Amino acid sequence: xxxxxxxxxxxxxxxxxxxxxxxxxxxxxxxxxxxxxxxxxxxxxxxxxxxxxxxxxxxxxxxxxxxxxxxxxxxxxxxxxxxxxxxxxxxxxxxxxxxxxxxxxxxxxxxxxxxxxxxxxxxxxxxxxxxxxxxxxxxxxxxxxxxxxxxxxxxxxxxxxxxxxxxxxxxxxxxxxxxxxxxxxxxxxxxxxxxxxxxxxxxxxxxxxxxxxxxxxxxxxxxxxxxxxxxxxxxxxxxxxxxxxxxxxxxxxxxxxxxxxxxxxxxxxxxxxxxxxxxxxxxxxxxxxxxxxxxxxxxxxxxxxxxxxxxxxxxxxxxxxxxxxxxxxxxxxxxxxxxxxxxxxxxxxxxxxxxxxxxxxxxxxxxxxxxxxxxxxxxxxxxxxxxxxxxxxxxxxxxxxxxxxxxxxxxxxxxxxxxxxxxxxxxxx
Ligand SMILES: *Cc1c(COP(=O)(O)O)cnc(C)c1O
Ligand SMILES: [Zn+2]
Numbered sequence: 001x002x003x004x005x006x007x008x009x010x011x012x013x014x015x016x017x018x019x020x021x022x023x024x025x026x027x028x029x030x031x032x033x034x035x036x037x038x039x040x041x042x043x044x045x046x047x048x049x050x051x052x053x054x055x056x057x058x059x060x061x062x063x064x065x066x067x068x069x070x071x072x073x074x075x076x077x078x079x080x081x082x083x084x085x086x087x088x089x090x091x092x093x094x095x096x097x098x099x100x101x102x103x104x105x106x107x108x109x110x111x112x113x114x115x116x117x118x119x120x121x122x123x124x125x126x127x128x129x130x131x132x133x134x135x136x137x138x139x140x141x142x143x144x145x146x147x148x149x150x151x152x153x154x155x156x157x158x159x160x161x162x163x164x165x166x167x168x169x170x171x172x173x174x175x176x177x178x179x180x181x182x183x184x185x186x187x188x189x190x191x192x193x194x195x196x197x198x199x200x201x202x203x204x205x206x207x208x209x210x211x212x213x214x215x216x217x218x219x220x221x222x223x224x225x226x227x228x229x230x231x232x233x234x235x236x237x238x239x240x241x242x243x244x245x246x247x248x249x250x251x252x253x254x255x256x257x258x259x260x261x262x263x264x265x266x267x268x269x270x271x272x273x274x275x276x277x278x279x280x281x282x283x284x285x286x287x288x289x290x291x292x293x294x295x296x297x298x299x300x301x302x303x304x305x306x307x308x309x310x311x312x313x314x315x316x317x318x319x320x321x322x323x324x325x326x327x328x329x330x331x332x333x334x335x336x337x338x339x340x341x342x343x344x345x346x347x348x349x350x351x352x353x354x355x356x357x358x359x360x361x362x363x364x365x366x367x368x369x370x371x372x373x374x375x376x377x378x379x380x381x382x383x384x385x386x387x388x389x390x391x392x393x394x395x396x397x398x399x400x401x402x403x404x405x406x407x408x409x410x411x412x413x414x415x416x417x418x419x420x421x422x423x424x425x426x427x428x429x
Pocket of ligand 2: 030031032033034035045046047048049050
């Protein structure tokens with residue numbers, strides 16, 4: 001079993017004509033003090049305890065990348081391999097990414113908007129955007145030589161780690177809060193890794209995993225390989241731009257749990273400009289949505305505070321229920337500097353958001369999608385969204401995973417006996 005720390009793999013040299021899958025990532029850099037580190041499964045700066053981010057040779061990428069090169073790549077996140085910190089690895093590939101970006105004219109009409117798009121990430125192998133981060137994290141974990149993978153999860157990450165580990169023949173340990181939706185436990189356990197239900201909330205699970213990551217030579221996707229994991233989220237930004245004909249939206253709305261996805265969407269857009277795939281500067285506004293029952297980032301924004309106060313989650317949007325968000329400050333900063341906003345929506349609004357998206361666009365999203373849709377409604381009501389903007393709404397998980405949330409609210413339109421008369425007397429059609 002490798003002890004992650006010693007198995008550092010150098011990146012391959014870059015150059016024109018480099019094949020897809022070349023790794024232009026140079027190492028890790030502290031997001032706070034800028035100190036640089038070798039490529040290794042470490043996640044915080046030993047100097048200032050800041051979190052680490054992957055650093056790329058953007059000039060080298062700029063010299064090889066092109067829209068044509070990307071278009072000739074696979075219809076998955078790996079068409080953007082030049083901008084990812086790991087090379088494609090078939091062993092952990094389930095076909096993640098290149099999900100539909102659909103024009104949502106009926107939802108737009110309902111909200112009085114001119115141009116609205118929905119990025120439908122329910123269509124990933126395990127039906128959430130987490131497949132993006134896990135696919136990248138596990139490709140990197142294999143490069144580092146790990147044979148056991150693990151995670152602390154609010155549900156979707158558990159599904160994805162268990163599935164990708166099964167595909168790759170890797171051992172897996174996923175840790176989840178014991179009160180998770182039955183659907184999400186089942187859709188993890190089916191992959192026959194180890195599922196550990198922990199008596200506590202996500203923040204307790206996360207603390208435990210930080211301890212376990214020190215004690216076991218395992219790749220914890222969102223602990224010791226988090227810097228690589230989080231880069232997978234950027235593919236949502238790349239796909240959005242490519243699917244819009246290499247243009248950026250004016251305004252995006254994304255759900256926030258730890259805040260990582262939102263910050264990486266912005267990072268993804270900025271990298272596209274930096275490597276010359278789109279014209280800069282990037283002016284996309286970035287807005288974030290949380291459930292009121294767990295809204296530490298949105299609350300700081302609304303109270304115009306610089307302090308994110310941890311909370312005890314109490315919401316049906318369990319996939320977003322992180323009370324102490326690791327990337328909260330970075331997310332707040334992106335929202336503020338791009339002139340976006342953060343909103344918090346009630347659980348009733350979450351359910352209404354799920355139903356609204358389903359009945360206007362035919363997309364069944366999980367509670368997190370209800371948060372995002374209801375968040376957009378709130379942003380429209382608040383006048384934050386300009387009705388003439390080109391808006392993209394990120395729908396990150398499938399509704400079949402959170403049936404409990406809508407079960408009390410929807411059912412048959414009518415129950416009738418099997419006769420023509422019974423139908424006619426019930427429906428005046
Ligand atoms: C994990 C998750 C998110 C966002 O998570 P971040 O921690 O903010 O990156 C969004 N939607 C769903 C469905 C998720 O599972
Ligand atoms: Zn530092």
